[in-house]
Amino acid sequence: MKTNVFSRYETGAFFDEMFDRGDDRLIRPHYQKILERISALNPLEYEEKRSQAVSSFLEHGVTFTVYGDSEGAERIFPFDLIPRVIPGNEWSVIERGLKQRILALNLFLNDIYHQGRILQEGVIPREIVETCPYFRKEIIGFHVPKDIYIHVCGSDLIRDEKGTYMVLEDNGRCPSGVSYVLENRDIMKRAFPRTYQSMGVRSVEAYPELLLKTLEYLSPRQSQKPVCVLLTPGVYNSAYFEHTFLARQMGIEIVEGRDLIAIDGFVYMRTTQGLVQVDVIYRRLDDDFIDPSFFRKDSVLGVPGLMDSYLKGNVALANGVGTGLADDKVTYAYVPDMIRFYLGQDPILQSVPTYLCWRDEDRKFVLENLANLVVKPANESGGYGMLIGSESTKAECNEFKKRINENPREYIAQPIISLSRHPTFCNDELAGRHIDLRPFILYGSDLEVVPGGLTRVALKKDSLVVNSSQGGGSKDTWVLKS
């Protein structure tokens, strides 16, 4: 083998996406062409492509805001030029598994907010549902449009040391990241046009169109072209770039709460030509903030009277209200049971074994084995507030023990999974870095899974945390046609 960037690459004791384990380090066949292309790059060419990518992100303003940073600085989401490749047959299993999952989650939400069969039959304890901070008793009995609660779902997938795909969590409120999927693809097509074409990669560009169709499907006024808007918390939100990006791609207005007004059970936007009735709101704002007259009184982001119009069926919200229940990591542990209960099927995708601290046995186990577990708050996102036992000091562990004992409902624990690794450029050389995958699923008149998704990569050596807020970066994800 000729010397190239891969010569000194080591897979380590992990599942490596590109190379089979073993001394001969066999390349997995679906990576053959891109490996050849990247091996053929000299450092100068590589640097040129990399700086093209960076300046393209800057120019496009593909940035996010980090909370807690006093400057409120906008940063680029670091991007790695080596794509993650998923063969077609592997993807079709993932796709079926995700569809099954979002169906079950929707049936679950519909059940919980109506008869509650799953509670009556004792599959899920009632107490768990009612103590979830995102459970909305206010919408019990309300018929959401088309009986769909989660229209846009982002479920995070990981692979363990054997390469088995597992669902790590579901994001049924306002999952973000899809703008990076589209921007990353643009950059990769420019960087490796011929390799891209010859590998037969499935396209992702239809996403904005599909999203718009998903939204329009919900409109209470089917007689005319629905007026859809994207409701953003505003310029200081970490995902503001994505909001403007999606609105522009769909050709709909991006509005803030103050641009909308609810009158007599209808929602209007204030335009220079007068009030225009709004049919569907793609809101990128949590339940708590959408209507200060209904939920949090101190919210200045929402629209007073919005919930009244929603409950009267005059305006549709995507995602629906109350979907946070599906994001709860305690609920997560029950998803396989939901799939069996509602669909009578076995789960296609595995879940990560989860210990629920509110169960006495589980808690005992967790407290005794903290060093080998990851402890997560049940209702946080962005990788905040978690403890990785093996990397924590005694004091940190004790602090978590205290918290778990004080509030067992709010903590879950999972075994530490060595996420699969992927060759990634780090300081001019290739190294293995842990990755996950966030695919995006749309549920409208059909179920659609975008082929690919956002591959997030933990750029810090040995880190298992891939969140952008915690120093993660991203890769393009290439799903092959065959």
Add this chain to the structure above:
Amino acid sequence: MLSRVADNFYWMSRYIERAESLTRMVEVNQSSSLDCVEERLDEFWDPVLQAICASETFKESGKKDLVQFLFFSSGYSYSVKNCLAYARENARMVRDQLSMEMWLELNNIYLFFQSGDAEKAFLQDPQIFFQKVIRFSLVFQGLSGATIPHDEGWHFMALGTFLERADQTSRMLDTLTFQSHIPTRVDLLAVLRSCSARSAFKRQYRGELSMRNVANFLLFSQDFPRSIRFSIRCLDENLHAISGVPSGNFSNEAERLIGSSLAMVNFTDINAVLSIGLHQTIDDLQKKLMKVGQCIFETYVLLPFEIKSVNQSLTAHAQAQQQ
């Protein structure tokens, strides 16, 4: 378009125009002030401060260096630094509708001021620094003409620019009426240069530098883009482009006021102005323009927050205007 977005466009361009005017005025007066003995410096700057209504804030601030105050003070809300920050804030909210080139220009000048590099550059070589700020504004305006569609949002930008420009030109002219002496050649030239009107003026009047000619030019020039008449005509055109109502008619108070101002500058001459008094005329005009700004806001942005029911007129009106 969304009312808020229209408002953001309007203020973005208004603040940029304001930053440019202020810079030009300081640039010109600073070079004239070099001809002035040091004890009389306060006296020299006084008319300028009065015309931009900043005398009191400056005195209260206790700052020594007037120029630094006008550029970098965070206490003076219309310092150039603040104007650029407001402009950028407004731009950020309508970023999806600006061209990349426009955003980059504005973002760069904003970062230049925020980082402190601007203050360093100013101390090192004020002339180069002034030119950089003015050049930014001109490039930005050129880009907005050349890189985005001239749609409704663009018309709102034009309203902001020309309303501010009419106001600033009137203020420059007004500095002459605040002088404690009869304006000298130096004063008259400073006013012309503050409006970047020196060569245009010279071409028209062949060096007949008099108060009368300068006022005539800045008020009534048909074709000089910083004259008050020119600005008002642009305001009229853009207002009617937004409403779709033909010029000469009006469908809201802003259009009526601008129409009447346009008639005034079209059909009055300098003799009439001088007999009423230049300051009086300018003062009336400024009040009217301020009212126009308010009316634009009331007509297009401020839908009453306390609407109890959608009465027919609100939505029907919208349809009538769209046709």
